[in-house]
Amino acid sequence: MPQLDPAPWFFMFIFSWLVFLIMIPPKVLNFVFPNEPSTQSTEKPKPTTWLWPWH
Incomplete structure (x- = not known):
């Protein structure tokens, strides 16, 4: 069975790696990234409450 012959497949494996x-x-x-990373502020923004219009 030619599929069990490791010679051509091992070469392809090594070459691809x-x-x-x-x-x-x-x-x-x-590759150059278009946006440079910037430091973020350590202050957490205060969450605003959601006023749901209950109809």
Whole structure:
């Protein structure tokens, strides 16, 4: 049964992981985010009550 021969499948497995680990991360890390993260205020906003119009 040729499916049990590991030679071509093992090569494809190693080659695909080399692509994932070597070529893809630098391409993903080169993206520039349009909005720089800013620090948020530590004060919690006061919640306003909801006035439900009961008809």
